[in-house]
Amino acid sequence: MFPITALSKQPAAVKKAADRGPVRITENGRGAYVFMSEQALKELIERERTDAAYEAYLLDAVQQGVADIEEGRYVTSREEMFRRAESRRARHA
Incomplete structure (x- = not known):
């Protein structure tokens, strides 16, 4: 799980986690989005x-x-x- 700011501040970490499966992205401390690799x-x-x-x-x-x-x-x-x-x-x- 990553805060939405991680998409711009830690993109490599988010992408690495997304390679393994769905990553929850939070906004204001609440689940907001799911990010994952195509594979x-x-x-x-x-x-x-x-x-x-x-x-x-x-x-x-x-x-x-x-x-x-x-x-x-x-x-x-x-x-x-x-x-x-x-x-x-x-x-x-």
């Missing part, structure tokens, strides 16, 4: 894209699980699970 912005956007894709994948998996339960596609015992797994394995062998 840090690209990395942040890519991380957010990856997170959003993973969240969509998880949401789809949960929705599929709920649909499976509603349609009765589930087992309630360990033995039944192994029996079904063995049956599937035998069909694909």
Whole structure:
């Protein structure tokens, strides 16, 4: 975090910090701006894209699980699970 005056008085320090990620710039002691390098912005956007894709994948998996339960596609015992797994394995062998 840097005061806004650091942009003119300590630009090298602000830029160095911005290379690592977002830097908060304060004005009158309160958060006012965020400064970052182009590379840090690209990395942040890519991380957010990856997170959003993973969240969509998880949401789809949960929705599929709920649909499976509603349609009765589930087992309630360990033995039944192994029996079904063995049956599937035998069909694909």
